[in-house]
Amino acid sequence: MITIKDIAELANVSRSTVSRVLNDSGYVSEDARKRVEKVVKETGYVPSEQAKSLRTKKTKVIGVILPTIQTETPSRIVTGLGRELSKHGYQILLANTDHDKEKEIEYLDLLKVRQVDGIILIATNTDAKLMKKIKELNIPLTVIGQEAEEVMCVTYDDYHAQRDLTRFFIQKGHEKIAFIGVDESDRAVGHFRKKGFLDEMAANGLSVEKAWVEKGIFDIDSGREAMEKILSRAVKKPTATVAVTDRLAIGAMSYLKKQGIKIPQDMAIAGIGASEISQYMNPPLTTVDYQNEKAGEEGAKQILASIESSPFQKKIIMGYRLIIRESI
Amino acid sequence: MITIKDIAELANVSRSTVSRVLNDSGYVSEDARKRVEKVVKETGYVPSEQAKSLRTKKTKVIGVILPTIQTETPSRIVTGLGRELSKHGYQILLANTDHDKEKEIEYLDLLKVRQVDGIILIATNTDAKLMKKIKELNIPLTVIGQEAEEVMCVTYDDYHAQRDLTRFFIQKGHEKIAFIGVDESDRAVGHFRKKGFLDEMAANGLSVEKAWVEKGIFDIDSGREAMEKILSRAVKKPTATVAVTDRLAIGAMSYLKKQGIKIPQDMAIAGIGASEISQYMNPPLTTVDYQNEKAGEEGAKQILASIESSPFQKKIIMGYRLIIRESI
């Protein structure tokens, strides 16, 4: 394998001169520069990343920690991240936790050891232990999807998205509205979306019975189970259901169909997240679109700005848009 | 940052001795070993990967090239890959081509420069240029999803999966069967699935009219368009449709619903790929499950065996299972 030593010999200069040419740093005569560039081109020489990063302490790698790659939000974010990062010669080192919170912390340590230049954490929670570890790490880090104090983040306006969606139901005449959420340790999806729902209901003088509120996890089956529980135990039946994710909504729809409950005539329903498949449900599901790919791109810009000590916005809140379909 | 020099000083040995302890190589007295281990534990010292890989020429990183991360097949494969690789201390460097074939070749070069220990290519084609580049690379490489000569691969039995699915339609009494495929440059999904369909039809003495065959790409919209084209132009209407992916099938279903064509009464339909959402379609979609996560794990085992020069199976063909639902 060709090294800088070979290039120096072929170009009749020293390794320092070759390095100066490659890095465009320090004085180099035009003559020498041309000879080096010619040799580099002819040989296809590319410097060793290991040797460079041992000396410069930079790896041109960004570590990305995510709970799963198999759902739309993380996969879209990663697509956006990759698109922006590769423009600047950076690569993604993937760290998939499989929804295991302990692994988030393990991976932070591992990525530090791997000397990644920055870390993107697609977060499902912001608990104290995790936040403490992030502070100790001393590596540029962006959290996507959760608000975190003293840390760069790209978030979605979960609160207002859920409020607006809830208001839409109310404007359509619904007063008895069920809610399918997730655990509130997920502050974005679990806490703020629920708060948005409850606040909008309260602002309209509408009560929410305990029997109308259920929790799922981030999959379709638990949405179905949640809908079943709500309808099995509620004396006063709700006429609408808001779910905090499309998957939960789709699961709920599945249950409704099984029970012969018509959407939206007997039960209006909506989710959040603009799953690709939502438009193909029957009826097509009303949802909120979050522009996850753009969130990834913004997160990439943020981390790159931090690495290069350029000015940048430490808190980015992504917009959203309601997609009104036939399920309401 | 702590280095091996510091550890050596604290443990009162040389750097060679510390290295012998860390790598369990060569003679070390029990006394010295204990002192080194104690110091390593107390300080939390972890060796620099850059320095190690400069010397050993190993990075413990596997490059993964994929067309998109946003569909089930690649995302499940990556999940399986990551699960197996992390057991052995390897990480994934992600290289997303966004369906741009030229980028596959660019990324092969980039991963070589990055000195990854192995490459997994989740391939959409096996054209000559790509195969040539792979041979030139001289890095352990596994292709997942396409058969490739002289290269390690994990494939699916596309031919027999499509034949069996087609046979199932025929056993249900269908004789006029439409086909929605993709471009045949994708030999696995495009060529072999089509061949499986045509061969099974021929084996049963059934003809396939040109008007019944259409091509899409790997998305839902093109499935809808393909179904529309078939039904718009076919004089003799098919009573069943096989699509080579679930997404194409779901798109076709969408069109059928719009036209008031009942599934499966007026048109039976199936796909391949066991998309999560297929079970939630109305009616639930018949499909073929390919165990993509396991394919990822097998691919990881294969590449790791190759890296470690252990004996292994160069060609792995994954099994499949029909999932019969209400769309047939």
Add this chain to the structure above:
DNA sequence: TAAATTTGTGGAATCGATTCCACATTGGTT
């Protein structure tokens, strides 16, 4: 008992780049 082998250890070389220092030459300023 002497020779051969094993055990244990430290230090230099090495991996392949970058960076800094020292030196020489050329050009500009006082």
Add this chain to the structure above:
DNA sequence: AACCAATGTGGAATCGATTCCACAAATTTA
């Protein structure tokens, strides 16, 4: 003309690990 600054270059040191060589001591074998 002398001094200072700019230009250009090569080589050593450095980054932080691994590996090999040389040496010494202890143990085993003939």
